[in-house]
Amino acid sequence: MSMFGQVFVKNNQYKIKGDFHHMTPNTPIRDADNGWKLLGVTNPRDMTYIHSYGGEAAFFEALSQGKLMATRCDNPKCEYKGSVYQPFRIHCPDCLKKNTVIDMTDIAKKSAKVHTFMVCERSGAFNILEKPIKFINIEFDGVATILMSYLSIGEPAMGMRVVPIFKKQGPTYTILDLSWVPAGTKENQLPEGFSF
Amino acid sequence: MIKFSEQQLQVPKLMRPVYLVTAGQSKFDRAFPDKRTEELCVDALTMAADMLSMEPAELKKYIHTCYYGHFADHFGDQLLGEAVIHDRLGLDPLGNIGVKTGGATGGSTLWEAMKAVASGYSDCVLAMGWERMDEVPTDEGNFLISCAADKDWEGPLGHIYTGYYAVMAQKYWQVFGKEEESFRRTLAEISVKHHGYARFNPFAQGPLKITVEDVLKSPVVAYPLRALDACLMSVGAACAIICDEPTAIKLTKNSKNKPLRIYVTAGSHTLRPADRRDMEIPLLPNETAEQYKDFGKRFPGGDRYPGFTGFLGARMAAWYAYRMTGIKDPTEDLDVIELHDAFTISDVQTYEDIGIRPYGEGRTYVESGDCYHTNPHTGKPGKLPSNLSGGLIGCMHAVGATGIMQTFEIACHLWDRWAEMHGDEKRWKEFNRKKPADWTDLQVKGAKRALAISHAGVGSHVTATILMDPDHLLKKDA
Numbered sequence: 001m002s003m004f005g006q007v008f009v010k011n012n013q014y015k016i017k018g019d020f021h022h023m024t025p026n027t028p029i030r031d032a033d034n035g036w037k038l039l040g041v042t043n044p045r046d047m048t049y050i051h052s053y054g055g056e057a058a059f060f061e062a063l064s065q066g067k068l069m070a071t072r073c074d075n076p077k078c079e080y081k082g083s084v085y086q087p088f089r090i091h092c093p094d095c096l097k098k099n100t101v102i103d104m105t106d107i108a109k110k111s112a113k114v115h116t117f118m119v120c121e122r123s124g125a126f127n128i129l130e131k132p133i134k135f136i137n138i139e140f141d142g143v144a145t146i147l148m149s150y151l152s153i154g155e156p157a158m159g160m161r162v163v164p165i166f167k168k169q170g171p172t173y174t175i176l177d178l179s180w181v182p183a184g185t186k187e188n189q190l191p192e193g194f195s196f
Numbered sequence: 197m198i199k200f201s202e203q204q205l206q207v208p209k210l211m212r213p214v215y216l217v218t219a220g221q222s223k224f225d226r227a228f229p230d231k232r233t234e235e236l237c238v239d240a241l242t243m244a245a246d247m248l249s250m251e252p253a254e255l256k257k258y259i260h261t262c263y264y265g266h267f268a269d270h271f272g273d274q275l276l277g278e279a280v281i282h283d284r285l286g287l288d289p290l291g292n293i294g295v296k297t298g299g300a301t302g303g304s305t306l307w308e309a310m311k312a313v314a315s316g317y318s319d320c321v322l323a324m325g326w327e328r329m330d331e332v333p334t335d336e337g338n339f340l341i342s343c344a345a346d347k348d349w350e351g352p353l354g355h356i357y358t359g360y361y362a363v364m365a366q367k368y369w370q371v372f373g374k375e376e377e378s379f380r381r382t383l384a385e386i387s388v389k390h391h392g393y394a395r396f397n398p399f400a401q402g403p404l405k406i407t408v409e410d411v412l413k414s415p416v417v418a419y420p421l422r423a424l425d426a427c428l429m430s431v432g433a434a435c436a437i438i439c440d441e442p443t444a445i446k447l448t449k450n451s452k453n454k455p456l457r458i459y460v461t462a463g464s465h466t467l468r469p470a471d472r473r474d475m476e477i478p479l480l481p482n483e484t485a486e487q488y489k490d491f492g493k494r495f496p497g498g499d500r501y502p503g504f505t506g507f508l509g510a511r512m513a514a515w516y517a518y519r520m521t522g523i524k525d526p527t528e529d530l531d532v533i534e535l536h537d538a539f540t541i542s543d544v545q546t547y548e549d550i551g552i553r554p555y556g557e558g559r560t561y562v563e564s565g566d567c568y569h570t571n572p573h574t575g576k577p578g579k580l581p582s583n584l585s586g587g588l589i590g591c592m593h594a595v596g597a598t599g600i601m602q603t604f605e606i607a608c609h610l611w612d613r614w615a616e617m618h619g620d621e622k623r624w625k626e627f628n629r630k631k632p633a634d635w636t637d638l639q640v641k642g643a644k645r646a647l648a649i650s651h652a653g654v655g656s657h658v659t660a661t662i663l664m665d666p667d668h669l670l671k672k673d674a
Contacts, residue, residue: 029229031229031230039229039230040229043273043331045273051347053348056348060348079199080198083473085471086470087346087349087468087470087471089471093471115367115504116363116364116366116367116370116504117363117366118359118362118363118365118366118418118419119418119419120354120356120358120359120362120417120418121415121416121417121418122338122356122358122417122418123335123338123354123355123356124335124336124337124338124339124340124341124342124354124355124356124357125335125336125338125339125355126339126355127354127355127356128352129353129354133353133354133356133359135353135354135359135360135362135363136363137363137469137470137504144473144474145470145471145472145473146469146470146472146504147470148349148350148353148360148363148468148469148470149353150353150354158367158370158497174348174352175348175349175350175352175353176352176353
């Protein structure tokens with residue numbers, strides 16, 4: 001019986017178990033308009049990648065604990081010292097020194113508002129978000145950049161105040177563990193697994 | 197980067213003049229079940245040789261290095277696809293390299309090819325681009341395209357690039373379009389125009405005789421954008437031959453093609469729009485800081501630059517290109533252009549980034565009729581016709597080939613060969629396409645200078661390719 005591929009790290013080496021690919025036979029592609037002559041073949045491929053979050057791991061881990069982490073340049077020699085980045089940047093884009101990791105959950109709760117948005121009726125393969133997807137880009141007080149995420153409840157509008165919610169139950173450890181709802185939303189209205 | 201140093205703003209200069217002598221392309225379509233990619237590339241190179249009245253084998257003797265644009269290995273399921281094509285074109289053991297910059301791959305391939313000649317490394321190079329986007333169905337294709345977004349921060353959000361792109365469109369729609377029905381109709385007019393021009397282009401995949409109402413009734417993809425606002429997903433190839441002056445003279449000896457001076461510049465901006473930081477607008481020669489002083493008042497919400505509404509990469513490509521070639525005002529100095537109309541709204545955004553209109557006023561380029569071959573309001577030639585090929589919306593977006601297709605198109609105007617290349621009955625028949633009874637010659641009469649913009653993703657890479665008749669340069673030492 002096949003088993004999903006799983007990975008852990010020991011002595012800084014990947015240790016893997018389970019199946020990282022699944023075999024499906026190829027089949028011929030034939031021309032129905034021309035005597036069913038052979039034109040090609042299908043090439044099935046189902047593979048699991050092993051991906052490191054590197055210096056961003058702290059951000060994704062924190063989502064499952066209900067915290068939104070950002071980074072700040074604290075290099076006194078940097079012209080842009082004090083800039084806060086969300087999305088979380090490991091290094092300052094100007095001086096390239098390692099940024100300081102900060103918890104900006106409270107800033108997000110108090111100041112997040114929708115900069116722009118998009119209600120998208122379509123998705124690509126492997127999408128697990130419910131459609132239509134309500135993309136929102138969120139600006140925060142004192143943050144140099146504008147985070148992309150998705151709204152779980154209500155209809156987005158520019159300038160709308162939103163607050164973060166976190167998938168603390170059954171986290172995926174991906175960016176999908178962070179979502180947003182209009183300010184004033186009650187805890188019992190949140191999607192399954194999410195809390196403030 | 198939000199401030200530039202003097203060194204970073206150095207105006208690019210070529211070590212010697214560089215020329216485009218010929219170009220060619222395959223038929224473009226959603227799928228080619230009966231052709232391998234190499235067959236399409238051979239079609240393109242054969243056409244380029246035909247335009248010089250040469251056999252491909254003869255033209256190949258001049259080629260010294262090769263630049264191959266191919267955006268997505270995973271679409272074609274072939275790493276080192278460049279080596280496959282290079283071998284099938286019979287160009288081993290010449291040096292070759294692959295170029296990958298998303299939607300700007302075609303333009304970037306020309307950028308590299310130009311530099312190889314300008315530096316003196318090669319006297320004659322091949323720039324060839326292609327894309328194979330039919331090896332997976334559309335949903336899976338959308339997933340593969342979404343891999344061009346940040347895979348941790350954006351990809352999982354729907355695996356749909358349109359969503360990452362359209363948040364910018366929404367901002368533009370609300371701030372500069374003011375959510376006006378009239379602006380929505382202007383966007384639809386762009387789709388009508390590009391699908392309409394595609395009807396006169398035998399290479400084009402998406403010819404349609406449609407109305408503004410048809411666009412407005414097409415399915416919503418991401419409001420306010422609808423299916424007919426979006427570009428095509430295509431398969432095809434295009435190529436160009438870039439030379440120094442002595443080689444250009446030799447190659448065009450028996451051809452109607454006049455060697456054209458070619459200049460290519462490039463700009464970039466963050467892969468994630470989320471990482472954009474505020475900065476001052478880098479001004480083009482036809483702009484002043486004064487004109488943007490009250491920008492935030494005129495367009496409330498539009499005071500952040502580039503914000504989510506401008507493409508800084510396009511602005512910088514134009515910034516370098518205009519200074520390099522002496523262009524002061526693109527509308528006055530250029531005769532025909534091809535823009536990267538991934539969506540109708542990004543077409544409008546680009547008018548502003550490259551200075552055809554000031555920021556916030558892009559829509560007037562369409563509404564004035566300036567962007568048409570023949571201005572529908574006056575019946576006279578459009579002031580600066582754009583996307584007469586049909587663009588990405590009407591002609592194709594076979595990503596690695598797109599920037600080169602655009603360059604082929606503008607070159608046809610400068611060579612005064614547009615009607616010959618697009619009107620030939622034999623070509624329509626060969627492509628199994630019906631030439632419309634009302635086929636119209638879209639040659640821009642007397643065209644001497646032209647521009648093509650090649651653009652990646654949400655503006656991560658943008659190139660500006662300028663072609664000029666060498667007898668009509670704007671700057672002698674360019």
